[in-house]
Amino acid sequence: MTSAAVAARSRAAAxxxxxxxxxxxxxxxxxxxxxxxxxPVAWAVFTSFRPYADTAQHGYVSIPHTxxxxxxxxxxxxxxxxxxxxxxxxxxxxxxxxxLLFASSVAFVVSRFSFWFNVPLLIFFxxxxxxxxxxxxxxxxxxxxxxxxxxxxxxxxxxxxxxFLGLIAINVAFQTGFCTFxxxxxxxxxxxxxxxxxxxxxxxxxxxxFGIILPLCKPAxxxxxxxxxxxxxxDFLWAVxxxxxxxxxxxxxxxxxxxxxxxxxxxxxxxxSVLVALPTILVFLALQRQFISGLTLGANKG
Amino acid sequence: MLGVPTFVVGALVWFPTVASILLSFTNWDGIGxxxxxHWVGTQNYREIAxxxxxxxxxxxxxAIWLAFLALVATPFGLFLAYQLDKNIRxxxxxxxxxxxxxxxxxxxxxxxWQLIYSPTQGLINNIFEDPAHGNLTDWLGNPKxxxxxxxxxxxxxxxxxxxxxxxxxxxxxDPSLREAAAIDGAGEWHAxxxxxxxxxxxxxxxxxxxxxxxxxxxxxxxxxxNRGRNGLELLSVLVTDNIIGEASRxxxxxxxxxxxxxxxIIPIVVFVWNSFQEEMP
Numbered sequence: 001m002t003s004a005a006v007a008a009r010s011r012a013a014a015x016x017x018x019x020x021x022x023x024x025x026x027x028x029x030x031x032x033x034x035x036x037x038x039x040p041v042a043w044a045v046f047t048s049f050r051p052y053a054d055t056a057q058h059g060y061v062s063i064p065h066t067x068x069x070x071x072x073x074x075x076x077x078x079x080x081x082x083x084x085x086x087x088x089x090x091x092x093x094x095x096x097x098x099x100l101l102f103a104s105s106v107a108f109v110v111s112r113f114s115f116w117f118n119v120p121l122l123i124f125f126x127x128x129x130x131x132x133x134x135x136x137x138x139x140x141x142x143x144x145x146x147x148x149x150x151x152x153x154x155x156x157x158x159x160x161x162x163x164f165l166g167l168i169a170i171n172v173a174f175q176t177g178f179c180t181f182x183x184x185x186x187x188x189x190x191x192x193x194x195x196x197x198x199x200x201x202x203x204x205x206x207x208x209x210f211g212i213i214l215p216l217c218k219p220a221x222x223x224x225x226x227x228x229x230x231x232x233x234x235d236f237l238w239a240v241x242x243x244x245x246x247x248x249x250x251x252x253x254x255x256x257x258x259x260x261x262x263x264x265x266x267x268x269x270x271x272x273s274v275l276v277a278l279p280t281i282l283v284f285l286a287l288q289r290q291f292i293s294g295l296t297l298g299a300n301k302g
Numbered sequence: 303m304l305g306v307p308t309f310v311v312g313a314l315v316w317f318p319t320v321a322s323i324l325l326s327f328t329n330w331d332g333i334g335x336x337x338x339x340h341w342v343g344t345q346n347y348r349e350i351a352x353x354x355x356x357x358x359x360x361x362x363x364x365a366i367w368l369a370f371l372a373l374v375a376t377p378f379g380l381f382l383a384y385q386l387d388k389n390i391r392x393x394x395x396x397x398x399x400x401x402x403x404x405x406x407x408x409x410x411x412x413x414x415w416q417l418i419y420s421p422t423q424g425l426i427n428n429i430f431e432d433p434a435h436g437n438l439t440d441w442l443g444n445p446k447x448x449x450x451x452x453x454x455x456x457x458x459x460x461x462x463x464x465x466x467x468x469x470x471x472x473x474x475x476d477p478s479l480r481e482a483a484a485i486d487g488a489g490e491w492h493a494x495x496x497x498x499x500x501x502x503x504x505x506x507x508x509x510x511x512x513x514x515x516x517x518x519x520x521x522x523x524x525x526x527x528n529r530g531r532n533g534l535e536l537l538s539v540l541v542t543d544n545i546i547g548e549a550s551r552x553x554x555x556x557x558x559x560x561x562x563x564x565x566x567i568i569p570i571v572v573f574v575w576n577s578f579q580e581e582m583p
Contacts, residue, residue: 023390026385026388026390027390027391029385030385030386030390030396033382033400034395034396034399034400037399037400037402037403037458037462038399038402039425040403040414040415040417040418040455040458041402041403041414043414043417043418043425044413044414044417047417055423059428060423060424060425060428061425061428061429102306102307102310103307105303105304105307106303106304106307106308108303109303109304119578121304121308122578123574123578124308124311124312124316125307125311126573126574126577127570127574128311128315128316130511130515130566130569130570130573131315131319131563131566131570132515132518132519132538132562132566133519133521133538134519134521134537134538134541134542134558134559134562135318135319135322135559135562135563135566136314136315136318136319136322136559137318137541137542137545137559138318138322138325138541138544138545138552138555138556138559139317139318139321139322139325139556140314140318141545141546142332142552143317143318143321169310169314170314172310173310173311173313173314173315174314174315176307176310176311177311180307181577209303230405233407234406234407234408234409234410235407236407236408236409236521236522236525236526237521237522237542240525240542240546241542241545241546252407252409252410253409255409255410255413255526256525256526259526266416266417266420266423266424269413269416269417270414270417272413273410273413273414273417276410277406277407277410277414280405280406280407281402281405281406283405284401284402284405285398288398291405292401292466292470295466295467295470296466296467296470
């Protein structure tokens with residue numbers, strides 16, 4: 001091996017080192033950040049498995065002497081978790097289906113036909129999703145108190161206020177804009193020749209929509225369904241303002257009831273938090289790809 | 303296909319928006335028909351600015367909220383995205399961890415952080431102070447501290463959100479741009495400032511819009527912690543208080559809603575303009 005080659009090798013090694021050193025620093029930095037990031041959730045999980053007596057005797061920052069599910073059992077029954085979870089599903093699932101139907105029909109029209117009102121219509125939908133909710137909450141509350149509906153629709157109250165239908169409706173109205181925007185961008189990438197070919201074959205508009213365009217939008221629809229599930233499940237304000245009966249509230253807004261029930265028993269609060277957060281965390285872990293692609297579909301080309 | 307969705311969004315979003323603006327100029331008390339309302343001009347606005355004590359603190363807190371998100375949480379999210387975009391080992395695991403808080407609701411975030419900030423049972427005081435002896439820091443009860451304590455929790459979520467959006471933007475940058483900068487001998491910071499950051503412009507606009515709107519919407523977390531008082535007043539809380547709280551003044555609530563409209567119009571127009579400028583005539 002010539003000395004020149006050795007010199008070149010050691011130069012290359014030095015360069016690698018100079019790259020490698022900051023890399024180590026970066027890894028340490030990221031690792032520390034990741035630990036700090038997980039700490040609040042990990043702390044909640046840790047506390048939730050410790051009976052109150054254990055933390056009272058040994059302190060919260062201590063090695064647990066007993067671990068049990070007793071907090072979960074109490075949170076489950078005292079917080080009426082199953083009831084509120086069911087309420088959340090009654091609201092969330094129909095809302096997602098209607099949002100996707102509405103959004104895909106509007107997106108289909110504006111992306112397949114060129115009407116003069118396409119852009120104003122998209123703005124009409126999109127901007128509705130960007131308003132802070134409080135902008136509309138006062139008139140909405142008064143409106144809901146004045147819309148009378150048959151009892152079988154509302155489940156008792158006879159009003160749009162305090163009904164599942166009312167919450168489904170406002171979630172649909174508020175979220176359709178975002179999905180319309182994402183889907184119209186997505187549909188614009190589908191070649192228009194596909195629709196033309198179908199038209200030549202004699203397919204009507206409805207068949208083009210359900211037979212050709214919707215199946216091609218499956219990835220976008222899956223991504224949006226994942227995102228909307230999290231957003232509607234996590235909604236707090238609509239239900240706090242538009243629902244008076246505690247036992248009808250979906251789970252996120254029922255947390256206000258829990259506070260009163262649990263007082264300062266942090267062990268119970270942590271178990272309840274874990275239970276309520278679990279569905280969104282599971283959806284995220286299982287469908288992470290859909291989740292992130294939904295968000296970035298909305299942000300890119302936007 | 304267009305009629306029903308347009309009607310629903312029009313009736314439940316745009317009609318109430320217009321109604322908020324109109325109601326802010328009346329003295330309607332919400333009892334009886336809207337016909338009982340009287341036009342009072344700008345009286346509600348003058349009153350909230352002069353004799354409504356929580357108004358100015360709320361404005362200040364919203365401004366601090368926005369400044370914190372824009373100057374601390376957002377740059378940190380960008381920094382994380384930039385580092386995680388370097389194809390380092392375990393990048394996907396790091397991304398999942400930093401993103402995790404984004405799937406949690408602000409209500410749950412309020413619950414979880416109470417476990418950390420609680421004076422006697424909380425993590426911080428149990429590590430750094432002795433809960434058996436008095437004089438504990440009340441992180442969420444002290445009106446000088448609680449806004450900042452809440453902002454740490456909010457930033458925890460916001461940084462992850464910003465990171466994901468920027469990661470998508472960074473992936474879309476043509477790698478040859480960066481190579482060219484590297485060949486020119488540009489240092490990392492220089493290359494970032496002159497090449498990478500300008501190329502992120504479309505995402506930057508989205509981030510600005512998201513950040514402003516999030517700062518205006520902030521509500522759930524302070525409402526869960528203490529119903530938004532004693533140092534945690536926000537404009538959104540005042541609007542809600544005027545419907546379901548003790549002080550029920552539709553006119554005040556609507557005037558504050560109009561202030562929110564005026565502020566949020568700016569990011570909305572920026573966003574719409576940015577999205578549709580190619581398609582506008």
